[in-house]
Amino acid sequence: MSFWTAAVIxxxxxxxxxxxxxxxxxxxxxxxxxxxxxxxxxRDDNRSAAELEAAHHELEDLRERIKVLERIATDSNNSDARERARISAEIEALRGLPNAKEDKSE
Incomplete structure (x- = not known):
């Protein structure tokens, strides 16, 4: 291959x-x-004001949902939440026991 052929390529x-x-x-x-x-x-986005408003409301709703999920994730991991869960479990266990008044009436 010549020099000129390589130059053209x-x-x-x-x-x-x-x-x-x-x-x-x-x-x-x-x-x-x-x-x-x-x-x-x-960019020239041809979106109407109603579409932008709807997107804004949807974004705000999603932000609220994220806040709730963050609260659920963090609240169940602290000592107060574990203590409340323990007390609730004890109360439910006590509700399951037969009542002393019911035993005497039978």
């Missing part, structure tokens, strides 16, 4: 890569300034 590869990268940038909304630096164009 290299230039052709460079051209294909440039065309591919420009198409990819166009799909992403990227433009270039005069120095070739990429400039990201602002």
């Amino acid at each position: 290299i230039v052709a590869i460079w051209g294909f890569v440039t065309i591919w990268s420009r198409r990819h940038d166009r799909d992403l909304g990227v433009t270039r300034d005069e120095d070739g630096n990429p400039i990201f164009a602002p």
